[in-house]
Amino acid sequence: MNPILSMLLGTLFVLPAQAKMQEMDDQQLAGVNGQGIAFSLEGILLDASESSIFINDITNAAGENVPISVHEFYFASTGSNKGSDLQPVNLGRLGNPFKLQFGNGEDLRTLRDDGVFVQTTPDNVAILELTFPERLTGALGQPCIAGFAAAGTNCSSRLGERLDAGIRFDFQVAAGRTDILNLDIVELIMDGSYLRLWGDEARDQLVGEARINLFAKRIDLMSCIPGTANCASQQEQADRTISLSNTYANVALGYGKSQPLLFDVTSDGQFVIELPNPVSRNANGSARSAAERNAIATDFYTNAPRTNVVIGNFRSGNRSSVTGGYNYGRNAIEGVSINYLKATSRDL
Structure with a gap:
């Protein structure tokens, strides 16, 4: 058996919080030579809409700090309506x-x-x-x-194995002013x-x-x-x-x-x-x-x-x-x- 498929059949990685392993007998293990691993991701969902990440120490020509804050970061199954209806997605099979x-x-x-x-x-x-x-x-x-x-x-990848993803950046380029860049992607695959x-x-x-x-x-x-x-x-x-x-x-x-x-x-x-x-x-x-x-x-x-x-x-x-x-x-x-x-x- 191909060593990649042996590892694939022996181990299935399920994210974010579950892992299932299937026992392999000596004959199956003998076919695994460490050439590599294959994996799929099941039940992936990221919802950081209530969280913020701040990036500092970026300065303008005057030496002033230009902070960037990251909001509304998500990726989930397609049909999310720009992050308003988030459901887990399976990537690869x-x-x-x-x-x-x-x-x-x-x-x-x-x-x-x-x-x-x-x-x-x-x-x-x-x-x-x-x-x-x-x-x-x-x-x-x-x-x-x-x-x-x-x-x-x-x-x-089938339609159900594609991502909706989004993120928002807030740029404070000047005192009292915040510029916004809001990005949403529908049905993304690579x-x-x-x-x-x-x-x-x-x-x-x-x-x-x-x-x-x-x-x-x-x-x-x-x-x-x-x-x-x-x-x-x-x-x-x-x-x-x-x-x-x-x-x-x-x-x-x-x-x-x-x-x-x-x-x-x-x-x-x-x-x-x-x-x-x-x-x-x-x-x-x-x-x-x-x-x-x-x-x-x-x-x-x-x-x-x-x-x-x-x-x-x-x-x-x-x-x-x-x-x-x-x-x-x-x-x-x-x-x-x-x-x-x-x-x-x-x-x-």
Whole structure:
């Protein structure tokens, strides 16, 4: 039996406060070699609507503290009506779980936009991988966004395995003034997302690659608190809302065979992530021949996952049941390849 499935059948993690374990006999235990674990999450519910988190020590140009308070943080099953009706949600299931596992680079695959699984990681490398429920091929999948086929129909999560989530930020940017950012997300899933990490001997550092998939039926950004002055009626709330419907993003960071994502820390404690040019030089710094550069470039532009950000419909200041505002329609950035990227943290 596959060791991942052995662990999956042997242990089922149930959050937040329950855990059920099934006894395994010697023959079953003999098939478990520690390659990894698979798990699903049942009965997940977070309701922090009555709590507040305060973030301090962020200063403006004048050196004054600009506190940020976090309110109304929740995630629950779909149909929550922006957090007013919270019910537990199950994330993943036995047939399509989350996984934390070790694998060989030559055995791992990534789903390209054309529906083909390709190898992106180098051969003969042991890789630590955290994966979300997988995206599927053929006719086995579910719509990634209900009623919006353009996002794909190959997600494994069913409608009842998707999140509603929300959070509100209060920014005190000036004395006597508080600015609001209220975020609500409907039917969120991240099928096919993963993080892979391994050690690169030639670079002598930790490297990896990541795929971040986000699918959401609706995302609302509102700049006021419902029920307060000038934010009480449906029209007032709509006037202060930006709505993104049928929205998805596939963000590809790194192509392990020729452009791994590099992680580093500077001498003053800042974090650095970098995507090097895939064809410029070898990992040890030596120059590549023209034939090597051509072969790497052909593989990179053929097989490296692309980044897509698609908003099926973008509205500001209006909804279907109120007047005013503007409908910007569909907005998209598709098929992006990142040839070079370097990002460094900074002290505020």
